[in-house]
Structures are given as structure tokens and as C-alpha cells.
Amino acid sequence: MRVAFELDGEERTVETPPDRSLRELLREDCDARSVKAGCDGGRCGACTVLLDGDAVKACLVMAAKVDGRSVTTVEGIATGSLGREVQDAFEEHSALQCGYCTPGFVLSALAHLDDDPDADREALRSALSGNVCRCTGYEKIIDAVAAVAERRGDAE
């Protein structure tokens, strides 16, 4: 099966088995190593990417579904963008330890802040509830994303 799509701003055409998930397509066929393999069942959020700007769990999307569409991983977040601001906030707030969950959290946060730029902590908790972190206890992650939302709110 041939899948043609945009990955982090670059046109890609990939021959892949028909039963591939998007998570497998990205990691196995495109070497996008920031897309993590976790539960492979939609429960951990480690594989989260943006599909046409919406956060999706890549393990739950069939590769065939991305034909003609745009996929963004954390590697495709441009300097100076909201996504970069969120990544920097994770560092500033010590919101990562092993980092395995971080790309998924960053992309889920980015998708939410895009729609709701000055989201409050409760909204952020809810938006990030599909992402699991074994290390941080979540508070620092919420601190990081809330700091971005506050800055965005102040700037408006």
C-alpha cells in the first residue's frame, strides 16, 4: 500500500503494509523516533501526533487514513512557534524526567492551546488527561503549560 502525506512539512511517499498503524508508519517506515511506542492501545498518549492540527493517538489511526493529510511530530515544531514555547516551558518548569512521555504531552498541549490560548489549569488537566507520565506527578507539567497559557492571556 502506498501512502503519500506531509510529515513535518516534508512530502513523503511510503510503501507500507496495509495493516500498519500511523504509529508504526512513523517510527518504522519514517524513522520518526520522537513518536513513542507505549501501550499501542490508546491508553498512554506516548504516540500522540498532530493530524491536520488535531492531536491524535497514532497507535489508533490506520496508516491508510493519513493519505493526503499532514502529520506533525515534536520534531517538526518550528523555532519561535507556540509549540517551541511549550517545549521551552517544560524545561523551565522541570516538567520532564525520563522524557518518554514529553513529545506526546507537548503535542496535546499545543493542540489545546491553539484552540484555547489562555486555558485555565482545569481545562489543561482535562486536555492532557489522555497522556500518562510515570515520573513527574503531573503538577510540573500543568505548571509548564499553564505558564504558556498565562503568557498568551497577558499578551492578548
Ligand code: FES
Ligand atoms: S502507544 Fe498510543 S496511546 Fe499508548
Ligand code: FES
Ligand atoms: S517524564 Fe518519564 S514518563 Fe513522563
